[in-house]
Amino acid sequence: MLIQNTTNSFIDTLRHRRQRLANLIDFPAIIWSGGSSPRNFPANRFPLRASSHFLYFAGLPLSNVAIRLEAGKLELFMDDPQPSSALWHGEMPTRDEIAQKMGADGARPMAELELWLEGTATIAVQESATWTQQSQLLNRWVLPQSPPQGIDLELAKAITSLRLTHDDAALAELRKAAAVTVAAHKAGMAATPKAKLEAEVRAAMESVFIAQNMTTSYNSIVTVHGEVLHNEHYHHSLQPGDLLLADVGAETETGWAADVTRTWPVSGKFSSTQREIYNVVLAAHDACIAKIYPGVEYEDIHLLAATVIAEGLIDLGILQGNAEDLVQMDAHALFFPHGIGHLLGLDVHDMEDLGDLAGYEEGRERSDRFGLGYLRLNRPLRPGMLVTIEPGYYQVPAILNDPKLRSKYQNVVNWQRLSQFADVRGIRIEDDVLVTTEGSEVLTAALPNDANTIENLSKI
Amino acid sequence: MLIQNTTNSFIDTLRHRRQRLANLIDFPAIIWSGGSSPRNFPANRFPLRASSHFLYFAGLPLSNVAIRLEAGKLELFMDDPQPSSALWHGEMPTRDEIAQKMGADGARPMAELELWLEGTATIAVQESATWTQQSQLLNRWVLPQSPPQGIDLELAKAITSLRLTHDDAALAELRKAAAVTVAAHKAGMAATPKAKLEAEVRAAMESVFIAQNMTTSYNSIVTVHGEVLHNEHYHHSLQPGDLLLADVGAETETGWAADVTRTWPVSGKFSSTQREIYNVVLAAHDACIAKIYPGVEYEDIHLLAATVIAEGLIDLGILQGNAEDLVQMDAHALFFPHGIGHLLGLDVHDMEDLGDLAGYEEGRERSDRFGLGYLRLNRPLRPGMLVTIEPGYYQVPAILNDPKLRSKYQNVVNWQRLSQFADVRGIRIEDDVLVTTEGSEVLTAALPNDANTIENLSKI
Known part of the structure; x- marks a missing residue:
């Protein structure tokens, strides 16, 4: 190099x-x-x-x-x-x-x-x-x-x-990182049927980077416990009913990053509950990307994800009430506690070494709201910005068993119904999206995210 | 973990x-x-x-x-x-x-x-x-x-x-590191026929570690330029006439290391010159291991390697004179400029954070001799010590083109004859050897090192 x-x-x-x-x-x-x-x-x-x-x-x-x-x-x-x-x-x-x-x-x-x-x-x-x-x-x-x-x-x-916005040379590198990351996720899905441990799937994915003289842009998450958001252990065995969540991204030799998450069924087949929640997360993902356009506030993209997830969970009988009201009271954050994404560039959380200087428009500060505080980007979008879109659904014990939160949200969650979705511990779908003058371009679009194709890619 | x-x-x-x-x-x-x-x-x-x-x-x-x-x-x-x-x-x-x-x-x-x-x-x-x-x-x-x-x-x-000496629990971990390292080297040899870049062989080897929740105990060397001793680049393409030198070792989750080198032909077939030099290095390797016994000075093991290499190069017509005399004047170091090995344990150069405190017996210091100064261990061997034995042969331009060295050694090197070995840039054979009361045990013995078996393992 x-x-x-x-x-x-x-x-x-x-x-x-x-x-x-x-x-x-x-x-x-x-x-x-x-x-x-x-x-x-x-x-x-x-x-x-x-x-x-x-x-x-x-x-x-x-x-x-x-x-x-x-x-x-x-x-x-x-x-x-x-x-x-x-x-x-x-x-x-x-x-x-x-x-x-x-x-x-x-x-x-x-x-x-x-x-x-x-x-x-x-x-x-x-x-x-x-x-x-x-x-x-x-x-x-x-x-x-x-x-x-x-x-x-x-x-x-x-x-x-x-x-904040990328020139052509930067985009060329970012596209390289995205392409190799897409290949790694496909390799991870293909390796799953024969793998006994999370670590084996991780090996299949990271070896794609090593073979290209790239590295990971962050410590990989490859886990059947996606509800642990920053899970950096890989020792669990893969069980047929598990979902495997892989948040793995490449970094090129000159430092440009990708950041992609897919969630697939270990058995090659989503259960009906897993598929229902997966499609709620995917609907949020697609709605967010469809809304990306110069001038749109990224916070509104986040709130859109929250609303679509709330609507989906109402349809499934897990949440009760009106989606806008639920988002207003941060009920979505019981299941989607992080932000919809962040800037991406030379750093996977781009320029986070400077705190929120890059992520937050001058004069804006982090919210102390449960459903907004983890949002890492709060600016109007501009052409040339690269952002992640990464909605998720998690059953985090530290949240769902928290007495204060249970009490606050006891009337909007149907806990009985929720218990039927116990096999959905963590799902996230994340792509890297470039803001263009016409709207957006998904740099990682070559990696499928619909449930049927994901199933086919993770079958023998 | x-x-x-x-x-x-x-x-x-x-x-x-x-x-x-x-x-x-x-x-x-x-x-x-x-x-x-x-x-x-x-x-x-x-x-x-x-x-x-x-x-x-x-x-x-x-x-x-x-x-x-x-x-x-x-x-x-x-x-x-x-x-x-x-x-x-x-x-x-x-x-x-x-x-x-x-x-x-x-x-x-x-x-x-x-x-x-x-x-x-x-x-x-x-x-x-x-x-x-x-x-x-x-x-x-x-x-x-x-x-x-x-x-x-x-x-x-x-x-x-x-x-300095390992208990049974340490040895159990060191054996695990050795076993996974053996598997990685076999995977590297098996991946070579289809690989176009050094990086692809590295990927095949390191993915074996990742799949076992291990890491590398040092930055891998996987190169067709073995003459660069600490080569940490992997961008060269593999050419049929090349030798690939892989110095790659695993570290277990609790920190115990292995350190193994093999050198194999990219084509699956050593040239006659490559095979001749390979066998000189292997002879030094085997002679050193045969001599390991409690009470033996590790420096004498190093000097034995130097002597066997000098003898081999005399037989090939590259060096001229008497082996003992050549070693006395450090002529072996023209081609074998590093030490025969080092302590191995929780660190790949064990306890090197303390300088030479562990490597050198109290009262001893590094030699300033060209052929001894890089020796990292200078103690009498004791049962329970784990050391590497890693003789090598290299054509390092910085040495062989150095005017002072060329002048000093002009009469002991047959430069004309040496030029016929231009396709042998770097060979090293390294194993991890435990000193026992009976002599020694090679923890990495499951990895073959004879030229014929190495050829077979690196063929399609």
């Missing part, structure tokens, strides 16, 4: 991004790449994940370098590889070669960076050795968990405004 | 290890587990890898807890899961449940740890949030990259003396 050949159009894209940044700020910025983190001893490290902001402007997954951006120009700060490293790592590209690949306007050794700090803004890198270095060099705390201040905040706002 | 059931014998093992530590030190020790490191944003994290020292005494891969060891007793410091975490992570075991699983003698909230610090030793965790916390609480620098001092050094020496 490090030594990939780059093209003129790649360099033009990077220069265009840098120029757009220059149009928004009148001070220099230094963006560090970050380095890898040690695992159990210094020489045994987690794979490098360069900072997304660095990748956006520099394009290459480099370790321990920095770029200084001013007036559209990029200066690379990087040390040439040690001669002794050739034994262990082979011939590495030099600073000048790297500078050329990213279309830099200059290149200097890392030690010179300290001469170029005055008046520069930065963004904290997650990896601790680097944010410590950022803090020391700039003589102020640059902490990944603290909101940026002053010119750092101005820089963060400028970068989020750029990264 | 977190919620695995533990057995009485597991708890007995842990208690036995704690008692043996108590026999070696007369002060208390606090061992932190460490936590996960953030990847590109705080909620998207690398997988947890608990500290190996913690795993040795506590047995469970826990995040952000500490154990205090004194006189054979273990006190667990851990916070109960937040009630709100049940929504995202499901029901988590409580402090008391965890304490029971590891056979703790007491359990307290994390906040009470500060009352129990006086006179305690510790070992730095690699993960930065934890070593920062260690330093703050103990009011001294506890840094992963600095050698321990004072009672921390005494603790480190005591722990290394325990971890």
Whole structure:
């Protein structure tokens, strides 16, 4: 990867991004790449994940370098590889070669960076050795968990405004991530009939990424306990009556992500209760995507999902009352407790390193409503935004057995009827949807989501 | 994993290890587990890898807890899961449940740890949030990259003396890691005929680990450029004349590692030059294993490998002279520049977080000889030690084109003859060998290493 050949159009894209940044700020910025983190001893490290902001402007997954951006120009700060490293790592590209690949306007050794700090803004890198270095060099705390201040905040706002919508080069990478993710989900469905453990299905899916020199963009969820929303265990055995929920997405070598969920029956056949709920979730999914259009508020998409799910559960006799009223009182959140989705780009929750700066329109804040508080995106949609649409239905014991919630919602839930749906612990259907001037394009549309096709794909 | 059931014998093992530590030190020790490191944003994290020292005494891969060891007793410091975490992570075991699983003698909230610090030793965790916390609480620098001092050094020496040889429970885990690694290598060989890229073979191998809920114990090397010793790229296409070198090992859920290398022909058939060199490396491998016996110096095993390789290269006409003389002048290191192996246990280079404290017998230091400096283990062998034996032959451009080395060794290398072996860029054969009272046991013996069987396994 490090030594990939780059093209003129790649360099033009990077220069265009840098120029757009220059149009928004009148001070220099230094963006560090970050380095890898040690695992159990210094020489045994987690794979490098360069900072997304660095990748956006520099394009290459480099370790321990920095770029200084001013007036559209990029200066690379990087040390040439040690001669002794050739034994262990082979011939590495030099600073000048790297500078050329990213279309830099200059290149200097890392030690010179300290001469170029005055008046520069930065963004904290997650990896601790680097944010410590950022803090020391700039003589102020640059902490990944603290909101940026002053010119750092101005820089963060400028970068989020750029990264909110994707250019053609970004979309090309995002389409690659989506395509490989679609293949992985098909592989997971195909592997299910012979699999005894969740882990075996996960292996079939992630090996598709590894074979393409991609990685997961987040820790995969592959579970028969979809009601545990962030389930990162894979030890359960697969039983014929189970639904398997797989939330698995690829990340390309330059950091662009996909994020897709499908839920399929282990036996290759949904039970009638599973199919009924599945179709409620799918109806919400389809209604949301149909509504995506420039100018539409993402919060309204979320509320639409909530309403369609409430309607479906009323039809099934699980909820009682009027759908709008139920959503108003957050009754949908008993079964759909998370947000309808989020921004997607270089990060699977794009730019979440900056808190809600990217996700929430200026002046807006998270709601404290049970049914809205987990919404990660609250902005009007614009062409070029990529969002996930991921409605779900879950029977979360921590919610449904909560005495306060049971009491508050005792008259709107038919608990007797609900008990007939005990074999539906968790369903989610998630696609990656690009906002276009005409409405939307589903980047992951090649992966079927209707119940019959899903059944066929997960049969022997 | 977190919620695995533990057995009485597991708890007995842990208690036995704690008692043996108590026999070696007369002060208390606090061992932190460490936590996960953030990847590109705080909620998207690398997988947890608990500290190996913690795993040795506590047995469970826990995040952000500490154990205090004194006189054979273990006190667990851990916070109960937040009630709100049940929504995202499901029901988590409580402090008391965890304490029971590891056979703790007491359990307290994390906040009470500060009352129990006086006179305690510790070992730095690699993960930065934890070593920062260690330093703050103990009011001294506890840094992963600095050698321990004072009672921390005494603790480190005591722990290394325990971890140098493996008990039955450790061996059971190490055998599991070895068995799954053997299966992965067979899967890699079987996948080669249809693979177009190194990455596809890697995928076939690592998916075997994922399917068993294991991980890699280090970043895999799967490459047709074995001459790059730590090659972590997988983008090369496989050509019929290539040798594929795969250095890939599993790590069990509780952290125990395997480390195995095989080299096989992409075409399913070694060329005559490849087979000749392969057999030289295999002869060194077999000679080393035959010599392993309690009391034997590991450095002598290394020098034996060097001598056998030198002899083989003399027979092939690549080196000229007498094998002992060539080894004395480090001529073997032109083609075999690394050490014959290292300790293996909870870390793939076991206890390398403590530098050479575990690898080198007290009073010994690294040699500055070209042919010895990379040796990671220099101790007399003892029953219960697990070591790798991994001789290799490489044509590393950084070595063979180095003017100083070419000049020094110009009369002992037949460069003309060497040029006929251009299709042998890198070969390594590595197994995991347990020192026993009778000699040795190869834990990875189920994986063939003779050239004919390797050819058969990598054919369609």
